[in-house]
Amino acid sequence: MRLRYAGTCRVCNAALDARTEAVYERATKTVRCLSCSPPVSADVAVVIGGEPPAAPEAPGAGVAVVEAGPVDAGVAGASARREYERRQAKREERIRAKHPKLGGLILALSDDPQSTTAWDAGALGEERLGTRLDELATDTLRVLHDRRIPGTRANIDHLAVTPTGIYVIDAKRYVGKRPSLRVEGGVLRPRVEKLMVGTRDQTKLVDGVLKQVELVRLIVDEDVPVLGVLCFIESDWPLIGGAFTTRGVDVLWPKKLYPRLASDGPHAAQVADLHARLARAVPPA
Incomplete structure (x- = not known):
């Protein structure tokens, strides 16, 4: 998602400026930079191009949501x-x-x-x-x-x-x-x-x-x-x-x-x- 405020990647401690695309982890309410992102699980959603809509109208409509697989791999730590x-x-x-x-x-x-x-x-x-x-x-x-x-x-x-x-x-x-x-x-x-x-x-x-x-x-x-x-x-x-x-x-x-x-x-x-x-x-x- 695009960060509303500046933050820090909790894995590599890289500074993330506001409006930077990053990964939001619901389980821990923290962010990761994209280079530290694991394969997507049920607890992690990667959004490119802005906030995700509740239900995308059609594939390729401007907002791409990476859907989680059937197995929740969990979030390390x-x-x-x-x-x-x-x-x-x-x-x-x-x-x-x-x-x-x-x-x-x-x-x-x-x-x-x-x-x-x-x-x-x-x-x-x-x-x-x-x-x-x-x-x-x-x-x-x-x-x-x-x-x-x-x-x-x-x-x-x-x-x-x-x-x-x-x-x-x-x-x-x-x-x-x-x-x-x-x-x-x-x-x-x-x-x-x-x-x-x-x-x-x-x-x-x-x-x-x-x-x-x-x-x-x-x-x-x-x-x-x-x-x-x-x-x-x-x-x-x-x-x-x-x-x-x-x-x-x-x-x-x-x-x-x-x-x-x-x-x-x-x-x-x-x-x-x-x-x-x-x-x-x-x-x-």
């Missing part, structure tokens, strides 16, 4: 972005109510707490990875973003359905931190694998992905591999090596992931059906 904005708005409301005269100044001179900014960082990581996954999407590489796990408050960041199987991808943005595998025990004690991010034990991230993998296996119920992935964005990876597998979950970075998703495999004919089935079973968050 949408639920994390909403939670960040909710917490930010609640803090602002609380401060302004407590300090009617100085609230604006307090907000200008103070930062959001880490418990709030963590949602922003997580959303940005999902958005950036989701944008690239959408660019890679083909008839045999189909993706879903930000899927709600029924009966829980948890979500799956990304699902990629490919000829080699279904990838359950959890995006993590730990800027400047190095993921590594620590192995304890072995000969006389049980072997224990721990996922370290910097100096912190983050093995719980592996536990979370394994639960998501099991859920997807129950939905698919076919002889199709379901693979768990922890994809760390903007982390401190070494120049040589770095990627590893722990308890069946691959730990890597985006450029290491993309070739795996694009590989040929024996399940190409099942991609469309599996994609649609997963979209119905795990709706957008």
